[in-house]
Amino acid sequence: MYFHLQEFINDIAQDEPDPAAANALQEGLGGQFGEMRTMMQYLFQSMNFRGPSGKAYKDLIQGIGTEEISHVELIGTTISRLLDGSPGYHGTPADPVDQPGAGGATPLSIAVDHGNIHHYLVGAQGALPVDSVGNPWSGSYVYNSGNLVLDLLYNLMLESTGRLQKCRLYEMTDNKMARGTISYLIVRDQAHENAYAKALETLGVNWRTSLPIPKTNAEQFPEVKRLVDLGLQSKQYSFDLGNQSEAGKIFQGASPSNDGTQLDASEQAPAGAPMTISPERLEEFSPGADADLRELIEATAAMEMADIDATFGRMA
Template identity: 85%
Template sequence: MYFHVQQLINPIVQDEPDPAAANALQEGLGGQFGEMRTMIQYLFQSINFRGASAKPYRDLIQGIGTEEISHVELIGTTIARLLDGSPSYSGKKGDPVDEPGAGGAVPLQIALDEGNIHHYLVGAQGALPVDAAGNPWSGSYVYNSGNLVLDLLYNLMLESTGRLQKCRLYEMTANKTARSTISYLIVRDQAHENGYAKALETLGVNWRTALPIPKTNAERFPEVKRLVDLGLQSKQYTFDLTAESEAGRIFQGASPSNDGTDLDASEQAPDGVPSEIAPERPEEFSPGADAELRKLIEAAAALELADIDMTFGALK
């Protein structure tokens, strides 16, 4: 079972809207080596896992796959923030939204000038399950061979390629909103590389001769350096409410990155940051919920949280 904590796994820094950066980030979400791919691939590998004696490997793959769900949420929310850039409708409240705003501005003019027009035509200024060229995400990307060594090798390659692409994304934009998320994902990709590399080492696989972790020198990016200095590349979370994960039996010892750190899988989850819902956009015909419906939503959420606390205890 999976539970959702209504927090983002990492802060998203505020900056100006940037539809072009949003479209580039779609590759990191719905591309062949994006977060949707890693999420589905690792979850299917853990679901299909066989062999009780190898449970620590299943737990490692499952824990990383669970974290990838939060990465999909993070990068998708970042794309939506970057797209939330059509000029605020500046006509009088109650005016028809198909009339121009003050000064003759067209509310969604920005959709015709930059980025992927589908973000506005069909996505309502939000992320889509596509790559940067607009190709739909495909389940054919998923690799699940049933062979543990092959799966781990493929996962290591997937994380390495994903980190390489995110370093390119970082250098494609100076937007602080985009870079705050890209930097976090670069460092967490490295942590996942370390996990899969360590797992291969415990199986006697000399992966370094065939597939070394690429040296991207991403520490020169200031946002990345701050996270590396905190040791985030050497942590792996269990996301396990019942304390039954055995991933720590693998994710331990000296880091395969040879950066002088030790791997640590003792934490259940990061603290997270508040997840704020974006304001309504009248040019997208988004009226939202009325006051009465909001009260019902809040009451239902409070009951769900109370039930989770009663069953599993408060999250650490």
């Protein structure tokens, strides 16, 4: 089972909207080496895992896959925030939703020459399951061979490539919101590299000669350095409420990054950060739930609860 804590896995920094940065970040969400790929690949590998004696490896892959769900949430929300707002639009909730463009105003003019126009046409200033040029995310990206060594090698390559791309994304924008999220994902990608590298070592695979991890020197980025100084690249979380994960049998000892740190799998989850909901966007005709709709929602919920009570008895 999966549970959702209504917190972001990392804080989203505040800065001005930046549609071009949002479009670049789509590669880190829906691209071939993006967060949707890692999430689905690891969850499918863990679901299809065979062999009870290898439970520690299943738990490691599943824990990372669970974390990737929160990474999809983090980068998707960041994209949405980077798109959130239309320069020159000053509408208020008191105005009818058909007024923003009255008199020839073009509150969404930024959409035609900044980034991906589908962010505005289709997504109402929100993230999409696509890459940076609009190609839809594809399930064909997922690699699940059924062979543990092959899967771990592929996962290590995936995390290494993802970190390399995010370092490039960092250098494409100076937006603090974008850089804050990118930096967190860079460091967590390194933690996952360490996890898969350590797992391969326990299986006798000399990954350093067969698949050397590219050196990005990401520590030169101040936001990355702050997180590395906290040792975030050497932590792995179980996300296991039942305290049954055996991933710590693998994620221990000296870090494969050779940075002098020790791997630590003792924490269930990171502290998290407060979660907020973006405001309505009237110029997108996305007003949320108006009074009439809320009344309908409440009436429908009451009918469903009455049906449940009639079928199963009143719930305590």
